Amino acid sequence: MKLYALLTSAIFIGMASAALASGVGIATSNPGSIYHTSATAIAKVVNDKEGVPATIQPFASPTVFMPAVNSGDLHFGLGSLYEATLAYNGEEFFTGRPHADLRAVGILYPVRQGLFVRNDSPIKTLAEIKGRSVPGGYTSQKIIVPLLEAAYATAGLTRTDMKPVQVPNVVAGADAFASGRVEMFLFAMGAAKVREVDAAVGGIRTLPIQNTPENLAAIQKHFPTGYLRLEKPGPENPGVTEPVYCIAYDGLIFASAKTPEEMVYKMTKAMYENKEELVKGFAVFNLFEPQAMVKEIPLPYHPGAIRFYQEKGLWQPK
Secondary structure: OHHHHHHHHHHHHHHHHHHHHOOEEEEEOOOOOHHHHHHHHHHHHHHHHHOOOEEEEEOOOHHHHHHHHHOOOOOEEEEEHHHHHHHHHOOHHHOOOOOOOEEEEEEEEEEEEEEEEEOOOOOOOHHHHOOOEEEEEOOOOOOHHHHHHHHHHOOOOOHHHOEEEEEOOHHHHHHHHHOOOOOOEEEEOOOHHHHHHHHHHOOEEEOOOOOOHHHHHHHHHHOOOOEEEEEOOOOOOOOOOOOEEEEEEEEEEEEEOOOOHHHHHHHHHHHHHOHHHHHHHOHHHHHOOHHHOOOOOOOOEOHHHHHHHHHOOOOOOO
């Protein structure tokens, strides 16, 4: 297994190096994921507005590509603030491997996680998935495991209460649902894959989570940065058939300490100044708040980002 991991890492780093040869490398999850579509929109904006050519490099998940960003083989990556913090500190599934060169660039938007079933499914509540077939494993996207545990805990369940079907990541989990192998799947609301599955099965529906202090405590026991957010039906929220609360957390664009300062400055500037263009590329950027890109987080910011935030009067000395 160790040899396989080393060979796999070498392949990924080789791919990353090839991406850099054609411009700035932005690491992201598989096509269909919320981060892949987001990175595509960001790449266009930074190219059009700042003249910085950017190449999207998809991987199975941030769990897989964070080492390549940390080492500087790729300049930027998109993922959750929580997972980036775990990687930076060498905790949980990064134990013994601190990624000390990861640096924050800016908060993206709230990533809202839906637990979806078919619209005609008899399953109406999270508690009713007990004994059902669901995606499990997530060997290439380990951050999903505590997220699922957090959701299940709100219904008094654990992963052992379901019948797991092993998948490497959320995209594979969605494919398993579309093919009928599982009865529920988890995915970021608004992502292209959710829309694809919605069309493929004739409609999907989000299972609700009750907004109570007890449920929030249960969520944060497993996923400390998670919170509950109200979602409403709309064309950009397939699967949300009525107002429901879901688990949400901060998405992040991050870089390496080795990423050139001027490059990070231009990336930060392009995003901050061009929300409308980002929204044109991906409607989820309606949730992006440029003024909220910088805040107190347990991850150091890159000097290039700090310089831009200082110019805008947003940087508060720690």
